[in-house]
Structure formats: structure tokens, C-alpha cells
Amino acid sequence: MARKKIIAGNWKMNMTPSQAVELINTLKPLVKNDDVDVVFCVPAIDIIPAVEAVKDTNIHIGAENMYFEEKGAFTGEISPEMLVDAGVKYVIIGHSERREYFAETDETVNKKVLKAFEHNLTPIVCCGETLTQREQGVTIDFIRQQIKVAFLNVSAEQAAQAVIAYEPIWAIGTGKVATTQQAQEVCKAIRDCIGEIYDEATAAAIRIQYGGSVSASSAPELFAQADIDGGLVGGASLKADFGQIVNYDK
Ligand code: PEP
Numbered sequence: 001m002a003r004k005k006i007i008a009g010n011w012k013m014n015m016t017p018s019q020a021v022e023l024i025n026t027l028k029p030l031v032k033n034d035d036v037d038v039v040f041c042v043p044a045i046d047i048i049p050a051v052e053a054v055k056d057t058n059i060h061i062g063a064e065n066m067y068f069e070e071k072g073a074f075t076g077e078i079s080p081e082m083l084v085d086a087g088v089k090y091v092i093i094g095h096s097e098r099r100e101y102f103a104e105t106d107e108t109v110n111k112k113v114l115k116a117f118e119h120n121l122t123p124i125v126c127c128g129e130t131l132t133q134r135e136q137g138v139t140i141d142f143i144r145q146q147i148k149v150a151f152l153n154v155s156a157e158q159a160a161q162a163v164i165a166y167e168p169i170w171a172i173g174t175g176k177v178a179t180t181q182q183a184q185e186v187c188k189a190i191r192d193c194i195g196e197i198y199d200e201a202t203a204a205a206i207r208i209q210y211g212g213s214v215s216a217s218s219a220p221e222l223f224a225q226a227d228i229d230g231g232l233v234g235g236a237s238l239k240a241d242f243g244q245i246v247n248y249d250k
Contacts, residue, residue, distance in 0.1 A: 005223060005230040006163055006207050007246050008039035008062060008124060009237025010092060011046075020046035023238065024053040030243025032058060036230065038246055039090050040237070041124070044078050051087035062090030062124065065098060068111035080119040091116050092232075093123045094150065096169045106149035113150055117158045124163045124209070124232065125150050127190070131170035139168075140189045147193050156198040160205035164190055165232040171212025173234055180221050183210040187227040216244035223248050 015023060020042055031038050041062035042050045050061045067077035083091060093116065094109035109125065116123040127146040129139040143166070151159055166186050171178050178186075187208045195203035210222050211232030222228055236242055 003205070003207050003229045004037055005035060006037040006039065006209060007223075007230045007248075008041055008090065008092075008163075008165075008209070008232050009242055010064065010095070010211075010232055010234045011040065011042050011238060012064070012097070012234060013043060014238060015043065015046055017046050017049045021049050021053045024050060024059070026240065027242055028054075028057050028059070030240060031246045033246050033250075034058070035249065036246055039124075041090065041092050047083070047086045047088060060089045061087060062092065063088050064092050064095070066091050066093075066112060066116065066121075068108065068115040080115055080121055083121060084119050088121065090122045090124055090163070092126065092165075094126045096126060096128055096167060096172060106146055109146075109150045110152050110154075113154060113162070117154065117161075122161060122163060124165050126165045126167055126211075126232070128167040128169050128172075128212070134168065134170065139186060143186060143190060144193045147190055148197065151194075151197055156202045159194060159198055160202045163207045163209060163229075164194075165209040165211045166190060167211035167232060173213070175213050177213045177215070177218045177222075178210070180225060183222055184225040184227055187225065191227050214245060216241045216248075219245045219248040 039060045039062045041064050063083050066080050093112045098104040113123045127143050129142050133142050168178050190208050191203045194206050207229040209230045209232045210228050214231045214233045215236050
């Protein structure tokens with residue numbers, strides 16, 4: 001069965017609650033595409049008004065992070081139950097900015113992935129190499145390690161529902177998009193890795209996004225690749241361009 005494309009915006013630390021509602025109202029008519037799952041991953045404080053604003057549309061709201069404990073003395077953190085209760089369906093886990101600035105590791109990513117599944121949240125699991133790693137020729141080895149640890153103790157049924165975002169760190173927010181060949185090569189290697197951990201059916205079901213300076217002009221070729229099932233989009237998700245990205249096939 002063909003995999004449905006999934007195109008998600010990562011708003012990062014942008015948009016106040018009222019700005020979020022305004023942006024959603026602007027983008028609503030532009031992001032209609034029945035062939036694509038459309039997700040807006042928004043700051044935690046924007047989730048409740050965003051869920052309200054997307055009612056009766058094709059847009060799903062996602063979170064940009066969550067903690068791996070159920071509840072308790074973890075000041076400032078957001079639990080999976082809070083996200084579910086607020087109407088969230090997807091959660092980005094292990095974005096490279098979280099790894100770089102907030103000390104997230106492959107191990108915490110794994111704990112969060114397991115916890116997300118416990119609560120029926122779909123994790124968008126991020127992986128990606130630095131420029132140095134790419135230049136040293138260790139990209140595939142590094143990504144395989146990230147994936148293997150992230151999916152430790154995750155069942156095949158769960159993995160088949162997951163989304164992986166391949167985001168080369170050197171391409172995030174830099175305007176430098178990976179070439180279509182580079183992006184396809186790594187996304188295929190990720191799918192092969194999932195096939196090795198689980199089986200062919202799981203590898204065929206899991207959705208793999210490319211992220212890193214995706215724009216309206218680069219999206220059509222990227223998303224046409226055999227192993228690229230959509231994108232995780234930062235900067236361009238805050239603009240009308242996101243409508244063109246979601247409708248890359250029109
Ligand atoms: C991201 O934040 O996940 C991202 C890919 O950002 P940008 O599209 O701005 O490079």
C-alpha cells in the first residue's frame with residue numbers, strides 16, 4: 001500500500017498564542033490536500049488555541065517536545081497525558097536543536113518515543129548528521145546508530161506507525177538544502193535499517209520525512225523520491241509558502 005505523505009511544520013519558538021491563531025487562519029485555506037497528512041507542530045502554549053483554530057479542517061496539531069515521565073516534580077516539562085488531553089496527535093522527538101541546546105541524547109529520545117507510543121501519540125523522531133560527520137564519510141553509520149537506539153524496545157506495530165525525520169544539521173535554517181540524491185540516499189538507508197531491526201513490512205510502512213531548508217521550489221523533487229514521504233519544515237512553515245509545499249504535487 002502506498003504511504004500517505006506527511007508534511008509537518010515546526011514552528012520552533014515563534015508565534016504567541018494570538019499570532020498562532022492568526023497564522024492558522026491565514027494558512028487554513030492554503031494547506032488543503034487530501035493526499036497529505038498536514039501537521040502544525042507549535043509551541044506548548046499555543047497548543048490549546050491552535051487545536052481550537054483547526055477544528056473542522058484537515059490540519060492536525062503536534063507538539064515540539066514532551067517529557068518521558070507521567071507526572072510529578074519536573075518543573076517546566078509537559079507530559080504526554082497533557083498533550084493528549086489538549087488534542088495533540090503528533091510530537092517531535094529529538095530535534096537537533098533539542099539535542100544541541102537541551103542536552104537530549106539518543107537515550108532520552110528512546111525514552112520519549114516509548115512514552116509517546118504508550119499514550120498513542122505519533123512520534124516524529126528526528127535524526128541527522130553534522131557537516132563534519134558528512135565530510136568524514138560517517139553519515140550513514142551515525143544515522144543508523146541514532147535510529148537503532150531511538151527504536152530500542154519499540155515493537156514492530158508501533159514502529160510501523162512512527163514518522164522519522166531525516167534532518168541534516170547543516171541544512172537546518174541555513175538555506176542549504178541537501179541534494180535530492182543525498183536526501184534520498186539517507187532516507188533509503190533509514191528504511192533499510194528499520195527493515196533490519198524489524199522486517200520488510202515495517203520498513204515499507206514507516207514514513208520518513210526530509211527536513212532542512214525545504215522550500216516551495218525544492219519540495220516537489222524531494223517529495224517525489226521513492227523513500228521520502230514528506231517533510232519537516234521550519235522557516236517556510238510560518239509563511240504562505242507552506243501552502244505551496246503541502247500542494248507540491250499540484
Ligand atoms: C526544522 O526546524 O526542523 C527545519 C527543518 O528548519 P528549516 O526548514 O528552517 O531548515
